[in-house]
Structure formats: structure tokens, C-alpha cells
Amino acid sequence: DTEVTQTPKHLVMGMTNKKSLKCEQHMGHRAMYWYKQKAKKPPELMFVYSYEKLSINESVPSRFSPECPNSSLLNLHLHALQPEDSALYLCASSPLPGLAGGLRTDTQYFGPGTRLTVL
């Protein structure tokens, strides 16, 4: 099983709402990632979890709050978002953490993404 799943596929929320994105993998990977991709742009790294601990936060605003409850699950909690936060949110996992974790990573497997629209 080389699949990363993400729910929901689509999400529309108002600026005052609180919502969560969910990502799951059962490949035994110990590194998980959140990326944000705006239209016609490359993905941009948001957060990296290594062995369930936050290892990289790319200066992401606090209205985005990641959580890694266990080695298979990664959440992204959303609160008081702005319309400019509308994007495709991609989750990925890899067998080992990357360079910043002191170990080398293999291929990152991406989930299908959640397309978020903030009204």
C-alpha cells in the first residue's frame, strides 16, 4: 500500500470558521509533510513532522495549526483563515525525515490534496 489519503477533497469555509484537514498513511513512514499550492505555482513547504515531532515550521501563520497524533495521522487545524489562504493543501509522507532531521529521505509520496476555498 503506497497510498496517502486526505479528507476532505474539497472544503469551503468562512473566515470565522474552524475546520481541520486530515491526512493518513499506513506505509510505516516516519516523516509527514504539509504543503500549500496556489494555482499555477509550485508546492510550498509548510510543516514537517519527524517521528511525530514538529521539526520544521516554515514561518506559517498561527491560523494554521498542525498536529500529529500518531505515526499514521497528520492533521491541519484551520482557524480564522483569509481568502488568500485558498489553495490546494497537499500532505506527503516519506520513510525517513530529510536533511534537517539528520537523516536522508527517500521519495515523498503525496496525497490527492484538499482544495480549500475561503470565502
Add this chain to the structure above:
Amino acid sequence: ELKVEQNPLFLSMQEGKNYTIYCNYSTTSDRLYWYRQDPGKSLESLFVLLSNGAVKQEGRLMASLDTKARLSTLHITAAVHDLSATYFCAVDMGGLVFGKGTKLTVNP
């Protein structure tokens, strides 16, 4: 700050022709990744290049890595319409740092 530069950013190809996409990066790295993205879809891993001189081939695509020149290439042989997509190279800095992508369109 790491920079990953791809060129060209747009590539319109005729079926049956060959072409190369270039990826330059600004920091020392011996791992380089290539991904494909179809419109509205997620990223599909194509190649992981693990060391200097690495060459990998899959179908009509061949990727290579020169870590001394900090250059990777993705060569397309005898393009077919199915290859139309956006191709990204990426360098590992704990998480991946992507180039801007090359939008490839293969015309009949």
C-alpha cells in the same frame, strides 16, 4: 537561501520530437526529485536521483544528475500526447523545495 530554477517554464512540443528540461539548484545536494502533476491533480513521483552521475529511465523519460554542476535534466524522447503535464524538480532541504515547474504541451 536555496534556489531551484527550471527552464523552460513552458514547452510546446510536437509529437515524436525530443526535448530536455533543465533544473539548476544553488546548494549542495546529492538528491534530486522529479514529479509530474496533471491539471487539478496531485504530484506523482517520477524519479529520485541519489548520487552524482545517476541516470534513470522510465518509458520516454530519462533523468540525470550532475551534482558538481548542480544540474539535473529530464529528457523526453519521441513525445506523445500523454506526456502533457507540468513537471517539477525538487531538492530536499528537510522538506522539498520545488522549481517553478515546466508546463509541457505535446501537440499532434
